[in-house]
Amino acid sequence: MYDVSIVGAGVIGSAIARELSKFQVNACVIERETDVCEGTSKANSAIVHAGFDAKPGTLKAKLNVEGNALMEKLSQDLDFPLKKNGSLVVCTKEQDESLLDKLLEQSKLNGVPGCRIVEREEMIQMEPNLADDVVKALYAPTGAIVCPFNLTIALAENAADNGVEFKMQTCVKSIERTDDYYVIHTDNGDIETKSIVNAAGVYADKLNNMVSGRKLKIIPRRGQYMLLDKTAGEHVSHTIFQLPSKMGKGVLVTPTVHGNLLVGPTAEDIDNKEGVNTTMDGLDSLAPTSSLSVKDVPYRQVITSFAGLRAHEKDGDFVLGEAEDAPNFFNAAGIESPGLSSAPAIGVMIANEIAEKLGLKENPDFNGTRKGIVNPASLSMDERNALIKENPAYGQIICRCESISEGEILDSIHRTLGARTLDGVKRRTRAGMGRCQAGFCSPKVMEILEQEVPMSMFDVRKSGEDSRIVVGYNKKI
């Protein structure tokens, strides 16, 4: 019998798991996919929002600001990339400048530090590629960019290292409530648990509605993005937002923490919770929309495009905490933007609520630090040579575009919750994320997985169960 079962190994489930592991608890995370970070956590703007955007008094406003404040320490403790690059919300001459003042006011009410209005002259010094029509901007110095994969993976690894069990490829079918515990029926057996955390992303309504009469409705709101080569990564240095509309924050243009340029997202409400496909209309809309805020984005240098689904709850705010009519069933639902930014704070809030309810004691053995995969590019030549001497695999480049060595890939496979798929290796190391998009390195990464896991070449997958890369030997298909 588990004390806590968390459904969903995205950034929210992982953050809650890690916070819970600060207590003496028998906990597990249930994930339908083969790896952590397979849903919305892997396909978003990769932004740590400052927190001026959400309506004052909402959970979104409170937890965004708290999450932003926690993120820097977390990135040091868990060794994932974060860069406080600051953000600008720009107003064009056609738009209502008073909306910027309103945002500034809101930033103060939300407790966002340091926001101010910048006039065109200063703004252009900060960002020479802003569109000519941009007249003014709100500057938020605490806005940041983060690696969403390594944030999620780091949280999950650290939770696992502190005793939380992860059950992959386990999909919840139904939930049965007995007098004092729950039975979760999955396609991988039954799980008995005293409490449940619902961190099921776009499926959080389905899970909630299995046990609660207070029905949720999650509308998948698709966001499509284009990612540009690192040669375009310095086109802007801050995250450039447009003035928000009722469909969201508009299209942003931002450097990523790894030095690419990201443009997106669109905002389309769709019916299909698996609808992570991009569309021609969606992708085509990004260039004209982004040009309202940033000029001359070099779209010839797009290296990939992708779509993610925001888990938009019909009432608009995060749904957090114990369901009124389902004791010990804790929701972390409706986590759309600023969900990634809020994740550390949501983790603290939900874990503490559970600990109090279940009377959990502090875990004296909790180790809150985790060492990430070494980034050789950050080392001096001497340090790098010492590393290669100790483990020659660090001298062998596998992914040319991102200069990722075999050593990093081996580490990604052999560490806690290690990679078992090409995407798993990619998200942990960046092998395959560069301009050739895994054309050269995927056969090599496949061989490494085959040898190291070890596994049959025919079991090497891109990510999910049906995503095999090769289907048979030559002439034998």
Added chain:
Amino acid sequence: MSQYDLVIVGGGPAGLAAAVSAKDNGIEKILIIERDNELGGILNQCIHNGFGLHTFKEELTGPEYAGRFIEQVKERNIEYKLNTMVMDISADKVVTAMNRVDGMFQIEAKAIILAMGCRERSRGALNIPGYRPAGIYSAGTAQRLVNIEGYMPGHKVVILGSGDIGLIMARRMTLEGAEVQVVAELMPYSGGLKRNIVQCLDDFDIPLKLSHTVIDIEGKERVTGITIAEVGPDRKPIPGTEEHYDCDTLLLSCGLLPENELSKTAGVTLSNITSGPIVNDALETNIEGVFACGNVLHVHDLVDFVSEEASNAGKNAAKYIKEGKSKNSKNVQIHAVDGVRYTVPCTIRPDEMDDKVTIRFRVGQVFTDCSVATYFGDELINKRAKKIMAPGEMEQVILLKSKLAEYPDLKDITIKIEEA
């Protein structure tokens, strides 16, 4: 820091031929740096025949062709390092490289030849909408899986793009038991060689649909279907022309991009059209003593021309190493207009050029019964009739030093396509 006369970045066909030529022209201390575990580059996976008709007057497979040059390199005791990645090239010709044995190390070179080859345009760069499942491969990746590893990437295949590797893979996948349903090509003409269309598609009844593109990819985990549509002159899909194919594999052969990331670190100026370095008749870039050849310079149609060009680069690098900086001779600009997309080289030095310099180029569309015209200033110097010219095949003009000598005040050469 160790010192070499010449460092050649890349041990594919270009690097090998350059090394042999530099050695034969008197350079002793040469190092070839190759990132893969053997010399030969992409030829190693090109197991079909058709290589070497110009160079060796016989038909060889890719590995055989590479083998001939590897042999020449070994006979000459030219030094090479395998499994070694060049990480950086500085403007003063310090090469930083890395491997398992030597760690990260630096080499000071008197001259450098860039021979890094090219890569394939990826699905992402093509902006094809749809899901992102397994089953989408560049034709070259599929070629590696089938020809080197012995694994089939899928059963039912649609190919987008009619570049040569895509055409070759259409045949290869068919021979290995897959069903290749269609090759769709965005442009109204093929990007590959005519002989490959005949031998790889026509002979196997694989339809080639020109002016078609992929507009949707289905399947969340593995490809389950592809929709293609006809495109208009603006290359946008025409509504109502959609055709759906059930398939598990999409191969992409939509163009090759010279891999010049390292060239950029050294400050080499690149052409917007070829994405390769801008070079003079010695194949020297804007950085003195840094030369380029092969597909890193411009994407070739035949490896024979790569070898010829690389051999030239090797010879010129040798000359530079022995004689130092070339005299500040004047440069004549070569202009590519009216159907000629670019030329390599872009400039020519009448005083220092070889007796004969080959100017290579590609045309921007299919031309039938036209001529290649060469002008010195406004004067028509040469007009050569061609029955057909297509973007998939390289064309050439040969300039003679003796001819240029007749025009001491020449500033511009123009190459264009004219009516016959």
